[in-house]
Amino acid sequence: MWSGPRNISTAMMRAFENRADTTVVDEPLYGHYLAATGIEHPGRDAIVAAMNCDWRAVVRDLTEAPIARGTVHYQKHMTHHLLPVIDRGWLDRVVNCFLIRDPAEVVASYLEKRDSVSLADIGIREQAEIFERAADRLGQAPPVIEGRDIQADPRALLTALCAAIGIAFDPAMLSWPAGRRATDGVWAPHWYAAVEASTGFAPPSPAKPPPPGHEALIDEARPYYERLRAHRLTGAA
Template identity: 85%
Template sequence: MWSGPRNISTAMMRAFENRADTTVVDEPLYGFYLKATGIDHPGRDEIVAAMTCDWRPVVRDLTTGPIARGRIHYQKHMTHHLLPAVGRDWLDRVVNCFLIRDPAEVVASYLEKRADVTLADIGVREQWEIFERAADRLGRAPPVIEGRDIQADPEAMLRALCAAIGIGFDPAMLSWPAGRRDTDGIWAHHWYGAVEASTGFGPPAPAKAPPPGHEALIEAAELYYRRLRAHRLTGAP
């Protein structure tokens, strides 16, 4: 699942982890991304010290490693972690799905956590590049799902997503116990407060306007977002 930041990506991971047939992994390329870019994120040094920061063994584990339980390996990825140095061939060995959100909302939410934001920080350009590769290989659009659509009608949208990737829908995806998981990244205490308190998908929150000065960034991001949104799933088939 390829998402940008400040979407419902962790809630989606919760939904899949609540299936008995699924193992999840939380942003496995995050350590590599932080070490390679030198960018300052909350808990950066702790994350780099704890994670494998060479993308090659990470990708090997993602594509050939054993799955702890069940038959589905749900990988929560941030698109901006897929830096140009990372090989792309492994993308052809997984089912690629795309979780999107309006860039204006992403920017407004992101700025609540960090002082500044760039197009590279929100990853929507990289999301479109990954989408194009997957579409070329498949000969059709891979699944795209909008966070607000899931929040508005979780069952219908999760049914549609499951159908699109060829697995059965499980009602267990609709709710989960509150709290932190062993599978959460060690950065959870910086970012996951809301999802740790949750027991399911909440309704869409009112859209927040970003502060002035980010119009050019949002316009650039919307170019890719609109392309992706044109392919979004709209409900159970």
């Protein structure tokens, strides 16, 4: 599942982890991303120390290693973690799905946590690149879901997503126990307070406008978003 930041990506991970047949992994390329770029993120040193920062080893685990339980391996990825140095051939060995959010909402939410934001921070360009690669290989658009759509009707959208990736919908995906998980990344204390308190998907909140001065960034991001949004699942019968 390829998402940018400030979406419902961790809630989606919760939903899949609540299935008895699924193993989840939380942003496995984050350590490599931080080590390779030197970017300062909350908890950076702890993340780099805790994770395997060799992207080749991480990819081997993602595509070859046995999973802890079940038959489904749900991989929560941030699109901007897939740096250009990483060979993307392994993407042809997994089912690529895309979780999107309006870039104006992403920017507004991001700036609630950080002092500044750039196109590279939100990963929308990389998300479009990964989408195009998957679409070219498949000869059709891979599954795309919008966070707001899932929040508005979780059962319908998760049913549509499961059908698109060839697994049965499980009602257990609709709710989960509150709290932290052993599978959560070590960055959870900085980012996961809301999802730790949750027991299911919250209804969509009214969109907050980003602070003035970010119009050019949003305009730059929007065509990438609209390209994917044109193919989003609707949950309609």
